Amino acid sequence: MKRVCFDIGSNYFYNGLYGFMNEPSQARCYFEDKTFKFYAATAFDSSSRRFRDFTDYKKLFAYLLKADEMITFNGRTCDFIVLERLVGTEAMRSLWKKPHHDLRGWGGEFKLASAVSEFLPNIKASFDTVQSNRLDQIRKSYGNEFIAEHLANTYRDTKFTWVLFQKYLASGSSEHTFHND
Secondary structure (H helix, E strand, C coil), rough: EEEEEEEEEEHHCCCCCCCCCCCCCHHHHHCCCCCCEEEEEEEEECCEEEEEEEEHHHHHHHHHCCCCCCEEECCHHHHHHHHHHHHHHHHHHHCCCCEEEEECCHHHHCCHHHHHHCCCCCHHHHHHHHHHHHHHHHHHHHHCHHHHHHHHHHHHHHHHHHHHHHHHHHCCCEEEEECCC
């Protein structure tokens, strides 16, 4: 089974109300007249155990279509909505149908950093270090500091979301696994 954990860097979070939305329909409604800019994304493929960076949303979308399951933190009201606005509602139907584990709110935690502190106390100290180390590794490769910073952030968030997902699986919970939104 190919599980793909991913995170998108976009201008979505510059809109103030994202944290108060719990359903994709709320995000669609609120952002109906907004346009999104895709900056970068990172995906982790469980079958190859590799991270992959994206600076083109069309390539990310094609990659995600090959996954059996999706894992995100806040993907139902953020990452999927950004992609839906970029590729279209019809194209996104195939991704919405895949099992999607969205860990936002699991255990009452609505921010990834808080969830890491709560559920992954042994590695929480490395949260910021992972991002800065990744930025140092890729800075020269991208030549665009803005994109490199987004890739470093999405890498960190993808990496910690994947580890958090392992805890979620071990807990036996299924309350944050969704289909057909």
